[in-house]
Amino acid sequence: MPSTKASTxxxxxxxxxxxxxxxxxxxxxxxxxxxxxxxxxxxxxLRLLGRNEVIDALEPRAYLMTVAxxxxxxxWRRSRIEQAYLDALAQIPEAYxxxxxxxxxxxxxxxxxxxxxxxxxxxxxRAFLLVQLDGMxxxxxxxxxxxxxxxxxxxxxxxxTQCYFSRMTSxxxxxLA
Amino acid sequence: MTPPDSPSSAADYxxxxxxxxxxxxxxxxxxQDADQPGSCTIAIAxxxxxxxxxxxxxxxxxxxxxxxxxVGTGSVGSAAQRALIDAGVPRRSVLKGMAMVLLLxxxxxxxxxxxxxxxxxxxxRTGMGERHRVILSDGTELTxxxxxAVRVVPTTGExxxxxxxxxxxxxxxxxxDTTNAELPGMQVRVTTDxxxxxxxxxxxxxxxxxxxxxxxxxxxxxxxxxxxxxxxSLVESGQALMFNxxxxxxxxxxxxxxxxxxxxxxVARSMLLPAFLEELSRYHPGVIRSxxxxxxxxxxxxxxxxxxxxxxxxxxxxxPLQIRRVGPLWTTLVPAPKxx
Numbered sequence: 318m319p320s321t322k323a324s325t326x327x328x329x330x331x332x333x334x335x336x337x338x339x340x341x342x343x344x345x346x347x348x349x350x351x352x353x354x355x356x357x358x359x360x361x362x363l364r365l366l367g368r369n370e371v372i373d374a375l376e377p378r379a380y381l382m383t384v385a386x387x388x389x390x391x392x393w394r395r396s397r398i399e400q401a402y403l404d405a406l407a408q409i410p411e412a413y414x415x416x417x418x419x420x421x422x423x424x425x426x427x428x429x430x431x432x433x434x435x436x437x438x439x440x441x442x443r444a445f446l447l448v449q450l451d452g453m454x455x456x457x458x459x460x461x462x463x464x465x466x467x468x469x470x471x472x473x474x475x476x477x478t479q480c481y482f483s484r485m486t487s488x489x490x491x492x493l494a
Numbered sequence: 495m496t497p498p499d500s501p502s503s504a505a506d507y508x509x510x511x512x513x514x515x516x517x518x519x520x521x522x523x524x525x526q527d528a529d530q531p532g533s534c535t536i537a538i539a540x541x542x543x544x545x546x547x548x549x550x551x552x553x554x555x556x557x558x559x560x561x562x563x564x565v566g567t568g569s570v571g572s573a574a575q576r577a578l579i580d581a582g583v584p585r586r587s588v589l590k591g592m593a594m595v596l597l598l599x600x601x602x603x604x605x606x607x608x609x610x611x612x613x614x615x616x617x618x619r620t621g622m623g624e625r626h627r628v629i630l631s632d633g634t635e636l637t638x639x640x641x642x643a644v645r646v647v648p649t650t651g652e653x654x655x656x657x658x659x660x661x662x663x664x665x666x667x668x669x670x671d672t673t674n675a676e677l678p679g680m681q682v683r684v685t686t687d688x689x690x691x692x693x694x695x696x697x698x699x700x701x702x703x704x705x706x707x708x709x710x711x712x713x714x715x716x717x718x719x720x721x722x723x724x725x726x727s728l729v730e731s732g733q734a735l736m737f738n739x740x741x742x743x744x745x746x747x748x749x750x751x752x753x754x755x756x757x758x759x760x761v762a763r764s765m766l767l768p769a770f771l772e773e774l775s776r777y778h779p780g781v782i783r784s785x786x787x788x789x790x791x792x793x794x795x796x797x798x799x800x801x802x803x804x805x806x807x808x809x810x811x812x813x814p815l816q817i818r819r820v821g822p823l824w825t826t827l828v829p830a831p832k833x834x
Binding site: 323326330333334337350359360363366400401402403405406408409422423426427429430431433434441442448449450451452454455462470473475477478480481482 | 824
Protein backbone atom coordinates (compact mmCIF):
# COMPACT_ATOMS: atom_id res chain seq x y z
CA MET A 318 0.00 0.00 0.00
CA PRO A 319 2.58 2.57 -1.07
CA SER A 320 0.68 5.78 -1.83
CA THR A 321 -2.05 5.39 0.76
CA LYS A 322 -0.33 7.14 3.66
CA ALA A 323 -1.15 10.68 2.58
CA SER A 324 -4.69 9.82 1.49
CA THR A 325 -5.36 7.97 4.75
CA UNK A 326 -4.22 11.03 6.65
CA UNK A 327 -6.62 13.14 4.63
CA UNK A 328 -9.44 10.70 5.21
CA UNK A 329 -8.88 10.83 8.95
CA UNK A 330 -8.71 14.60 8.83
CA UNK A 331 -12.17 14.64 7.25
CA UNK A 332 -13.44 12.21 9.86
CA UNK A 333 -12.12 14.61 12.45
CA UNK A 334 -13.83 17.62 10.91
CA UNK A 335 -17.15 15.77 10.61
CA UNK A 336 -17.20 13.98 13.95
CA UNK A 337 -15.18 15.84 16.55
CA UNK A 338 -18.15 17.67 18.08
CA UNK A 339 -20.34 14.75 19.01
CA UNK A 340 -17.35 12.62 19.96
CA UNK A 341 -16.03 15.30 22.29
CA UNK A 342 -19.50 15.59 23.84
CA UNK A 343 -19.72 11.83 24.25
CA UNK A 344 -16.28 11.71 25.94
CA UNK A 345 -17.24 14.63 28.16
CA UNK A 346 -20.33 12.74 29.34
CA UNK A 347 -18.10 9.79 30.24
CA UNK A 348 -15.51 11.67 32.28
CA UNK A 349 -16.98 15.06 33.12
CA UNK A 350 -13.91 17.18 32.38
CA UNK A 351 -13.75 19.10 29.14
CA UNK A 352 -9.96 19.48 29.09
CA UNK A 353 -9.51 15.76 29.50
CA UNK A 354 -12.27 14.97 27.03
CA UNK A 355 -10.45 17.03 24.46
CA UNK A 356 -7.15 15.24 25.21
CA UNK A 357 -8.87 11.89 24.76
CA UNK A 358 -10.39 13.10 21.51
CA UNK A 359 -6.88 13.82 20.22
CA UNK A 360 -5.69 10.44 21.47
CA UNK A 361 -8.48 8.74 19.55
CA UNK A 362 -7.45 10.34 16.29
CA LEU A 363 -3.75 9.83 17.00
CA ARG A 364 -4.50 6.15 17.33
CA LEU A 365 -6.21 6.15 13.95
CA LEU A 366 -3.23 7.95 12.43
CA GLY A 367 -0.85 5.46 14.00
CA ARG A 368 -2.68 2.58 12.38
CA ASN A 369 -2.41 4.16 8.99
CA GLU A 370 -5.09 1.96 7.46
CA VAL A 371 -8.00 2.64 5.18
CA ILE A 372 -11.10 3.21 7.25
CA ASP A 373 -14.37 1.59 6.41
CA ALA A 374 -16.41 4.75 5.82
CA LEU A 375 -19.76 2.97 5.85
CA GLU A 376 -20.14 3.24 9.61
CA PRO A 377 -17.68 5.95 10.66
CA ARG A 378 -19.56 6.75 13.87
CA ALA A 379 -19.57 3.15 15.05
CA TYR A 380 -15.92 2.81 14.11
CA LEU A 381 -14.90 5.98 15.92
CA MET A 382 -16.93 4.97 18.95
CA THR A 383 -15.10 1.63 19.14
CA VAL A 384 -11.70 3.31 19.03
CA ALA A 385 -12.76 6.00 21.51
CA UNK A 386 -13.98 3.33 23.93
CA UNK A 387 -10.59 1.65 23.83
CA UNK A 388 -8.88 4.99 24.46
CA UNK A 389 -11.20 5.56 27.40
CA UNK A 390 -10.50 2.11 28.88
CA UNK A 391 -6.76 2.75 28.57
CA UNK A 392 -7.19 6.13 30.22
CA TRP A 393 -8.99 4.58 33.17
CA ARG A 394 -6.39 1.86 33.39
CA ARG A 395 -3.66 4.45 33.50
CA SER A 396 -5.23 6.56 36.21
CA ARG A 397 -5.92 3.45 38.28
CA ILE A 398 -2.30 2.27 38.00
CA GLU A 399 -0.88 5.73 38.54
CA GLN A 400 -2.90 6.20 41.72
CA ALA A 401 -1.99 2.76 43.05
CA TYR A 402 1.68 3.39 42.28
CA LEU A 403 1.75 6.79 43.96
CA ASP A 404 -0.01 5.34 47.00
CA ALA A 405 2.57 2.57 47.22
CA LEU A 406 5.43 4.99 46.68
CA ALA A 407 4.20 7.23 49.49
CA GLN A 408 5.13 4.42 51.86
CA ILE A 409 8.81 4.15 51.01
CA PRO A 410 11.47 6.64 52.18
CA GLU A 411 11.74 9.64 49.89
CA ALA A 412 15.46 9.15 49.39
CA TYR A 413 14.77 5.93 47.50
CA UNK A 414 12.01 7.35 45.35
CA UNK A 415 12.79 7.62 41.64
CA UNK A 416 12.86 11.07 40.02
CA UNK A 417 9.72 12.29 38.22
CA UNK A 418 11.03 11.38 34.75
CA UNK A 419 11.81 7.83 35.87
CA UNK A 420 8.42 7.60 37.51
CA UNK A 421 6.68 8.49 34.27
CA UNK A 422 8.57 5.82 32.36
CA UNK A 423 7.83 3.31 35.09
CA UNK A 424 4.11 4.09 35.13
CA UNK A 425 4.05 3.67 31.33
CA UNK A 426 5.65 0.27 31.76
CA UNK A 427 3.19 -0.74 34.45
CA UNK A 428 0.26 0.28 32.26
CA UNK A 429 1.69 -1.83 29.46
CA UNK A 430 2.15 -4.85 31.69
CA UNK A 431 -1.32 -4.44 33.14
CA UNK A 432 -2.89 -4.39 29.70
CA UNK A 433 -0.93 -7.49 28.68
CA UNK A 434 -2.39 -9.35 31.64
CA UNK A 435 -5.90 -8.03 31.15
CA UNK A 436 -8.73 -10.49 31.71
CA UNK A 437 -6.70 -13.18 33.47
CA UNK A 438 -8.04 -14.65 36.73
CA UNK A 439 -6.62 -12.52 39.59
CA UNK A 440 -4.63 -15.41 41.04
CA UNK A 441 -3.10 -16.26 37.66
CA UNK A 442 -2.03 -12.65 37.27
CA ARG A 443 -0.59 -12.53 40.74
CA ALA A 444 1.29 -15.82 40.39
CA PHE A 445 2.79 -14.67 37.11
CA LEU A 446 3.90 -11.32 38.55
CA LEU A 447 5.48 -13.08 41.51
CA VAL A 448 7.63 -15.12 39.14
CA GLN A 449 8.51 -12.39 36.65
CA LEU A 450 9.04 -9.48 39.00
CA ASP A 451 10.17 -11.25 42.08
CA GLY A 452 11.80 -14.45 40.92
CA MET A 453 9.72 -16.63 43.22
CA UNK A 454 9.66 -20.39 42.71
CA UNK A 455 6.42 -22.21 41.98
CA UNK A 456 6.41 -24.07 45.29
CA UNK A 457 6.74 -20.82 47.25
CA UNK A 458 3.92 -19.22 45.29
CA UNK A 459 1.73 -22.25 46.00
CA UNK A 460 2.41 -21.82 49.72
CA UNK A 461 1.85 -18.06 49.64
CA UNK A 462 -1.42 -18.19 47.76
CA UNK A 463 -2.68 -21.38 49.40
CA UNK A 464 -3.14 -23.33 46.15
CA UNK A 465 -1.54 -26.50 44.77
CA UNK A 466 1.66 -26.46 42.71
CA UNK A 467 -0.19 -27.93 39.74
CA UNK A 468 -2.68 -25.04 39.90
CA UNK A 469 0.21 -22.59 40.02
CA UNK A 470 1.69 -24.24 36.93
CA UNK A 471 -1.62 -24.10 35.11
CA UNK A 472 -2.02 -20.39 35.96
CA UNK A 473 1.52 -19.59 34.86
CA UNK A 474 1.07 -21.27 31.49
CA UNK A 475 -2.21 -19.41 31.01
CA UNK A 476 -0.70 -16.04 31.96
CA UNK A 477 2.55 -16.53 30.03
CA THR A 478 0.76 -17.61 26.86
CA GLN A 479 -1.47 -14.55 26.97
CA CYS A 480 1.29 -12.16 27.97
CA TYR A 481 3.88 -13.26 25.41
CA PHE A 482 1.81 -14.40 22.47
CA SER A 483 -1.79 -13.19 22.50
CA ARG A 484 -0.92 -9.82 20.99
CA MET A 485 0.60 -11.45 17.99
CA THR A 486 -2.77 -12.83 17.02
CA SER A 487 -4.99 -9.96 18.17
CA UNK A 488 -6.52 -7.78 15.48
CA UNK A 489 -4.38 -4.78 16.38
CA UNK A 490 -1.15 -6.48 15.53
CA UNK A 491 -2.66 -8.32 12.60
CA UNK A 492 -3.19 -4.88 11.12
CA LEU A 493 0.42 -3.99 11.65
CA ALA A 494 1.65 -7.12 9.95
CA MET B 495 5.51 -3.31 2.79
CA THR B 496 6.33 -1.90 6.20
CA PRO B 497 4.24 1.12 7.16
CA PRO B 498 6.46 4.05 6.22
CA ASP B 499 5.70 6.07 9.31
CA SER B 500 6.87 3.43 11.76
CA PRO B 501 10.60 3.13 11.21
CA SER B 502 10.79 1.56 14.64
CA SER B 503 8.74 -1.55 13.98
CA ALA B 504 11.69 -3.85 13.80
CA ALA B 505 9.72 -6.64 15.45
CA ASP B 506 8.07 -9.27 13.35
CA TYR B 507 4.43 -9.54 14.39
CA UNK B 508 3.30 -12.49 12.28
CA UNK B 509 1.41 -14.88 14.54
CA UNK B 510 3.39 -17.72 16.09
CA UNK B 511 1.90 -21.21 15.68
CA UNK B 512 0.14 -22.24 18.94
CA UNK B 513 2.25 -25.41 19.27
CA UNK B 514 5.48 -23.39 19.05
CA UNK B 515 4.19 -20.81 21.52
CA UNK B 516 3.17 -23.56 23.91
CA UNK B 517 6.61 -25.19 23.81
CA UNK B 518 8.36 -21.84 24.26
CA UNK B 519 6.26 -21.06 27.34
CA UNK B 520 6.90 -24.52 28.77
CA UNK B 521 10.68 -24.23 28.34
CA UNK B 522 10.75 -20.70 29.68
CA UNK B 523 8.73 -21.45 32.82
CA UNK B 524 10.78 -24.58 33.54
CA UNK B 525 13.99 -22.58 33.19
CA GLN B 526 12.76 -19.89 35.57
CA ASP B 527 11.68 -22.47 38.11
CA ALA B 528 14.81 -24.64 37.98
CA ASP B 529 17.13 -24.64 40.97
CA GLN B 530 19.98 -25.56 38.61
CA PRO B 531 19.08 -23.83 35.33
CA GLY B 532 22.08 -25.32 33.50
CA SER B 533 20.34 -28.28 31.88
CA CYS B 534 17.38 -26.11 30.86
CA THR B 535 19.74 -23.66 29.18
CA ILE B 536 21.10 -26.38 26.93
CA ALA B 537 17.62 -27.64 26.03
CA ILE B 538 16.55 -24.07 25.22
CA ALA B 539 19.58 -23.38 23.04
CA UNK B 540 18.98 -26.60 21.13
CA UNK B 541 15.29 -25.85 20.64
CA UNK B 542 15.96 -22.30 19.44
CA UNK B 543 18.39 -23.62 16.87
CA UNK B 544 15.97 -26.18 15.49
CA UNK B 545 13.81 -23.77 13.52
CA UNK B 546 13.65 -20.03 12.79
CA UNK B 547 10.12 -19.93 14.20
CA UNK B 548 11.40 -21.30 17.51
CA UNK B 549 13.95 -18.53 17.63
CA UNK B 550 11.30 -15.95 16.80
CA UNK B 551 9.02 -17.23 19.59
CA UNK B 552 11.90 -17.04 22.06
CA UNK B 553 12.78 -13.51 21.05
CA UNK B 554 9.17 -12.52 21.53
CA UNK B 555 9.39 -13.73 25.14
CA UNK B 556 12.62 -11.81 25.67
CA UNK B 557 11.18 -8.67 24.16
CA UNK B 558 8.21 -8.69 26.53
CA UNK B 559 10.49 -9.51 29.46
CA UNK B 560 12.26 -6.19 28.95
CA UNK B 561 9.15 -4.63 30.43
CA UNK B 562 9.44 -6.71 33.57
CA UNK B 563 13.13 -5.93 33.94
CA UNK B 564 12.27 -2.27 33.74
CA VAL B 565 10.09 -2.48 36.82
CA GLY B 566 13.21 -3.28 38.80
CA THR B 567 13.79 -4.61 42.28
CA GLY B 568 14.21 -3.12 45.73
CA SER B 569 11.70 -0.79 47.33
CA VAL B 570 10.80 1.01 44.09
CA GLY B 571 10.23 -2.30 42.36
CA SER B 572 7.97 -3.50 45.10
CA ALA B 573 5.93 -0.29 45.03
CA ALA B 574 5.49 -0.88 41.32
CA GLN B 575 4.50 -4.50 41.86
CA ARG B 576 1.97 -3.46 44.40
CA ALA B 577 0.52 -0.93 42.01
CA LEU B 578 -0.06 -3.70 39.48
CA ILE B 579 -1.73 -5.93 42.03
CA ASP B 580 -3.71 -3.21 43.84
CA ALA B 581 -4.90 -1.62 40.65
CA GLY B 582 -6.56 -4.88 39.74
CA VAL B 583 -8.51 -5.37 42.96
CA PRO B 584 -11.56 -3.54 44.28
CA ARG B 585 -10.93 -0.88 46.94
CA ARG B 586 -11.95 -2.90 49.92
CA SER B 587 -9.31 -5.57 49.36
CA VAL B 588 -6.49 -3.03 49.42
CA LEU B 589 -5.81 -3.91 53.03
CA LYS B 590 -5.10 -7.46 52.00
CA GLY B 591 -2.76 -6.03 49.39
CA MET B 592 -0.76 -4.31 52.10
CA ALA B 593 0.14 -7.58 53.78
CA MET B 594 1.32 -8.67 50.37
CA VAL B 595 3.83 -5.84 50.11
CA LEU B 596 5.92 -7.04 52.98
CA LEU B 597 6.23 -10.43 51.39
CA LEU B 598 7.09 -8.92 48.05
CA UNK B 599 9.67 -6.64 49.55
CA UNK B 600 11.33 -9.58 51.26
CA UNK B 601 11.29 -11.49 48.03
CA UNK B 602 12.97 -8.60 46.28
CA UNK B 603 16.14 -8.93 48.29
CA UNK B 604 16.09 -12.66 47.80
CA UNK B 605 15.71 -12.41 44.06
CA UNK B 606 18.57 -9.99 43.62
CA UNK B 607 21.00 -12.64 44.70
CA UNK B 608 19.27 -15.36 42.84
CA UNK B 609 18.88 -13.61 39.50
CA UNK B 610 22.06 -11.61 39.04
CA UNK B 611 21.44 -11.07 35.30
CA UNK B 612 18.72 -8.64 36.23
CA UNK B 613 21.29 -6.28 37.63
CA UNK B 614 23.44 -6.52 34.52
CA UNK B 615 20.67 -5.90 32.08
CA UNK B 616 19.68 -2.26 31.88
CA UNK B 617 17.03 -0.87 29.59
CA UNK B 618 16.36 2.69 28.50
CA ARG B 619 13.39 4.09 26.63
CA THR B 620 12.13 7.44 25.41
CA GLY B 621 8.70 8.46 24.17
CA MET B 622 7.91 10.85 21.34
CA GLY B 623 9.65 14.18 21.76
CA GLU B 624 11.76 12.92 24.67
CA ARG B 625 15.51 12.78 24.87
CA HIS B 626 17.55 11.01 27.47
CA ARG B 627 21.27 10.92 28.26
CA VAL B 628 22.96 8.26 30.33
CA ILE B 629 26.53 7.57 31.35
CA LEU B 630 27.16 3.82 31.26
CA SER B 631 29.29 1.91 33.74
CA ASP B 632 32.53 2.31 31.76
CA GLY B 633 31.99 6.01 31.17
CA THR B 634 30.53 5.67 27.69
CA GLU B 635 27.98 8.39 27.06
CA LEU B 636 24.75 7.29 25.45
CA THR B 637 22.06 9.71 24.24
CA UNK B 638 18.63 8.45 23.14
CA UNK B 639 16.61 10.38 20.58
CA UNK B 640 12.79 10.53 20.42
CA UNK B 641 10.97 7.16 20.48
CA UNK B 642 14.00 5.02 21.15
CA ALA B 643 14.52 1.81 23.12
CA VAL B 644 17.86 0.19 23.87
CA ARG B 645 19.09 -2.68 25.93
CA VAL B 646 22.55 -2.49 27.48
CA VAL B 647 24.31 -5.79 28.16
CA PRO B 648 27.79 -5.53 29.63
CA THR B 649 29.77 -8.77 29.48
CA THR B 650 33.46 -9.36 30.18
CA GLY B 651 35.40 -6.56 28.58
CA GLU B 652 32.57 -5.67 26.22
CA UNK B 653 29.60 -3.35 26.35
CA UNK B 654 26.71 -4.56 24.20
CA UNK B 655 24.14 -1.95 23.18
CA UNK B 656 21.13 -3.33 21.40
CA UNK B 657 18.89 -0.85 19.57
CA UNK B 658 15.31 -2.09 19.67
CA UNK B 659 14.06 1.02 17.91
CA UNK B 660 14.99 4.63 17.28
CA UNK B 661 18.32 6.43 17.28
CA UNK B 662 21.28 6.86 19.61
CA UNK B 663 24.44 8.93 19.81
CA UNK B 664 27.51 7.44 21.48
CA UNK B 665 30.72 8.96 22.75
CA UNK B 666 33.07 6.21 23.85
CA UNK B 667 35.42 6.63 26.76
CA UNK B 668 38.61 7.21 24.80
CA UNK B 669 37.02 10.13 22.98
CA UNK B 670 36.54 12.21 26.10
CA ASP B 671 38.89 13.88 28.55
CA THR B 672 41.69 11.37 28.93
CA THR B 673 43.05 12.91 32.12
CA ASN B 674 40.01 11.46 33.80
CA ALA B 675 40.40 8.00 32.33
CA GLU B 676 40.48 5.87 35.41
CA LEU B 677 37.75 3.66 34.02
CA PRO B 678 39.04 0.78 31.92
CA GLY B 679 37.81 1.18 28.34
CA MET B 680 35.42 -1.50 27.24
CA GLN B 681 34.84 -2.50 23.64
CA VAL B 682 31.46 -1.07 22.66
CA ARG B 683 29.36 -3.16 20.30
CA VAL B 684 26.07 -1.78 18.96
CA THR B 685 23.58 -4.23 17.47
CA THR B 686 20.63 -3.37 15.22
CA ASP B 687 18.33 -5.64 13.22
CA UNK B 688 20.76 -5.48 10.33
CA UNK B 689 24.17 -5.90 11.87
CA UNK B 690 26.84 -4.90 14.36
CA UNK B 691 28.78 -1.70 14.74
CA UNK B 692 32.06 -1.53 16.66
CA UNK B 693 33.76 1.81 17.19
CA UNK B 694 37.45 2.56 17.43
CA UNK B 695 37.62 5.48 19.88
CA UNK B 696 34.83 7.63 18.60
CA UNK B 697 31.64 9.65 18.53
CA UNK B 698 28.91 8.26 16.29
CA UNK B 699 25.17 7.85 15.92
CA UNK B 700 23.13 4.81 14.95
CA UNK B 701 19.56 4.92 13.73
CA UNK B 702 17.31 1.91 13.31
CA UNK B 703 15.09 2.50 10.24
CA UNK B 704 12.34 0.21 8.97
CA UNK B 705 14.58 -2.23 7.16
CA UNK B 706 18.00 -0.66 7.33
CA UNK B 707 20.43 1.05 9.69
CA UNK B 708 22.13 4.42 9.33
CA UNK B 709 25.50 4.97 11.00
CA UNK B 710 27.01 8.46 11.12
CA UNK B 711 30.58 8.96 12.36
CA UNK B 712 31.65 12.35 13.73
CA UNK B 713 35.00 11.46 15.27
CA UNK B 714 37.18 8.35 15.07
CA UNK B 715 35.92 5.50 12.91
CA UNK B 716 33.66 2.49 13.24
CA UNK B 717 33.49 -0.99 11.79
CA UNK B 718 30.11 -2.16 10.46
CA UNK B 719 29.36 -5.82 10.05
CA UNK B 720 26.00 -6.62 8.40
CA UNK B 721 24.60 -9.92 9.67
CA UNK B 722 24.46 -11.70 6.32
CA UNK B 723 27.49 -10.30 4.57
CA UNK B 724 30.91 -11.90 4.29
CA UNK B 725 32.82 -8.67 4.79
CA UNK B 726 32.23 -5.57 6.83
CA SER B 727 32.96 -1.91 6.07
CA LEU B 728 34.94 0.80 7.80
CA VAL B 729 33.15 4.10 8.20
CA GLU B 730 35.49 7.06 8.65
CA SER B 731 34.86 10.32 10.44
CA GLY B 732 32.70 12.59 8.30
CA GLN B 733 30.93 9.67 6.64
CA ALA B 734 27.52 8.08 7.09
CA LEU B 735 26.67 4.60 5.91
CA MET B 736 23.28 3.06 5.22
CA PHE B 737 23.26 -0.72 5.30
CA ASN B 738 20.89 -3.66 5.48
CA UNK B 739 21.48 -7.27 6.52
CA UNK B 740 23.18 -8.08 3.21
CA UNK B 741 25.64 -5.23 2.99
CA UNK B 742 26.32 -1.54 2.48
CA UNK B 743 23.67 0.43 0.56
CA UNK B 744 25.20 3.88 0.26
CA UNK B 745 27.74 6.24 1.76
CA UNK B 746 26.91 9.87 2.46
CA UNK B 747 28.65 12.83 4.01
CA UNK B 748 28.02 13.25 7.73
CA UNK B 749 28.86 15.95 10.20
CA UNK B 750 28.17 16.77 13.80
CA UNK B 751 25.04 18.76 12.91
CA UNK B 752 23.33 15.45 12.03
CA UNK B 753 23.43 14.71 15.72
CA UNK B 754 22.22 18.17 16.77
CA UNK B 755 19.11 16.43 18.17
CA UNK B 756 21.27 15.43 21.13
CA UNK B 757 21.30 19.15 22.01
CA UNK B 758 17.60 19.55 21.23
CA UNK B 759 18.09 21.03 17.76
CA UNK B 760 17.54 20.30 14.11
CA VAL B 761 20.17 21.91 11.94
CA ALA B 762 19.06 22.31 8.33
CA ARG B 763 21.28 23.32 5.43
CA SER B 764 19.28 23.78 2.26
CA MET B 765 17.10 20.87 3.28
CA LEU B 766 14.07 20.24 1.07
CA LEU B 767 10.88 21.23 2.88
CA PRO B 768 9.26 17.75 2.85
CA ALA B 769 12.44 16.20 4.32
CA PHE B 770 12.57 18.92 6.96
CA LEU B 771 8.93 18.30 7.91
CA GLU B 772 9.55 14.58 8.09
CA GLU B 773 12.43 15.20 10.49
CA LEU B 774 10.24 17.52 12.55
CA SER B 775 7.48 14.89 12.67
CA ARG B 776 9.73 12.57 14.64
CA TYR B 777 9.29 14.81 17.65
CA HIS B 778 5.62 15.80 17.47
CA PRO B 779 2.42 13.76 17.33
CA GLY B 780 0.04 14.22 14.43
CA VAL B 781 0.57 14.94 10.75
CA ILE B 782 2.79 17.73 9.43
CA ARG B 783 2.83 18.02 5.65
CA SER B 784 3.17 20.50 2.83
CA UNK B 785 1.22 21.18 -0.34
CA UNK B 786 2.96 19.48 -3.31
CA UNK B 787 3.68 22.84 -4.94
CA UNK B 788 6.00 23.70 -2.03
CA UNK B 789 8.11 20.57 -2.34
CA UNK B 790 11.17 22.32 -3.81
CA UNK B 791 11.44 25.01 -1.16
CA UNK B 792 14.63 24.81 0.87
CA UNK B 793 15.00 25.25 4.60
CA UNK B 794 18.13 26.46 6.38
CA UNK B 795 18.77 27.31 9.99
CA UNK B 796 18.78 25.90 13.49
CA UNK B 797 15.42 24.97 14.94
CA UNK B 798 14.44 23.77 18.42
CA UNK B 799 12.88 20.31 18.67
CA UNK B 800 10.87 20.86 21.83
CA UNK B 801 8.21 23.22 20.52
CA UNK B 802 6.47 23.03 17.19
CA UNK B 803 4.78 26.41 16.89
CA UNK B 804 7.87 28.64 16.95
CA UNK B 805 9.39 26.47 14.21
CA UNK B 806 6.29 26.75 12.04
CA UNK B 807 6.13 30.49 12.64
CA UNK B 808 9.76 30.83 11.58
CA UNK B 809 9.07 28.89 8.39
CA UNK B 810 6.08 31.07 7.59
CA UNK B 811 8.14 34.20 8.19
CA UNK B 812 10.97 33.17 5.87
CA UNK B 813 9.32 31.19 3.12
CA PRO B 814 6.33 31.97 0.88
CA LEU B 815 3.95 29.76 2.80
CA GLN B 816 1.30 29.87 5.50
CA ILE B 817 0.17 27.44 8.15
CA ARG B 818 -3.23 25.80 8.10
CA ARG B 819 -4.27 23.73 11.10
CA VAL B 820 -7.21 21.39 11.67
CA GLY B 821 -7.41 20.60 15.35
CA PRO B 822 -4.09 20.09 17.09
CA LEU B 823 -3.14 17.11 14.94
CA TRP B 824 -3.18 18.27 11.34
CA THR B 825 -0.77 20.91 10.17
CA THR B 826 -0.55 21.70 6.49
CA LEU B 827 1.78 24.22 4.91
CA VAL B 828 0.15 25.89 1.92
CA PRO B 829 1.38 28.63 -0.44
CA ALA B 830 1.01 32.14 0.97
CA PRO B 831 -1.40 34.39 -0.91
CA LYS B 832 0.47 36.58 -3.38
CA UNK B 833 1.26 39.93 -1.80
CA UNK B 834 0.89 43.20 -3.70
